[in-house]
Amino acid sequence: MKLKITLHGVAYEVDVEILDAGEGFPTLPPRPRQRSQAQNGGQAVAPAPLQAGPSPAPAANGGGSNLVASPIAGIIVEIKCKPADVVTQGQILLVIEAMKMKTSIAAPAPGKIKSVPVAVGDNVRESQTLVEFE
DSSP states (O other): OEEEEEETTEEEEEEOOOOOTTSSSOOOOOOOOOOOTTTTTTOOOOOOOOOSSOOOBOOEEOSSOSEEEOSSOEEEEEEOOOTTOEEOTTOEEEEEEETTEEEEEEOSSSEEEEEOOOOTTOEEOTTOEEEEEO
């Protein structure tokens, strides 16, 4: 079957083929349904509340080591700590941007910063050391 589609003022003629079930790309499995009020003894189930704002990504900490590694490849856009700073668990240490999305890297535990071997504008790779604790 041929169709004519206009996109942003430009007309395209396309061939469309209707596939039977099971042909073409696989479909996603159905999502599990939430239980209805009748199945829950007449009580409504409220969905889980959403957190306000983006939550910081957990710091990639190599199994109890004193290093915080990058969970993704990207560019350092902000550094919020320096050597000799004392930080608390969950405190944002730096921000990485990848594909126009910013990811905050948090301290995995309280401690004192020994070194920050990266600078703003640096390209980092996944698993590269970002911060070292004493």
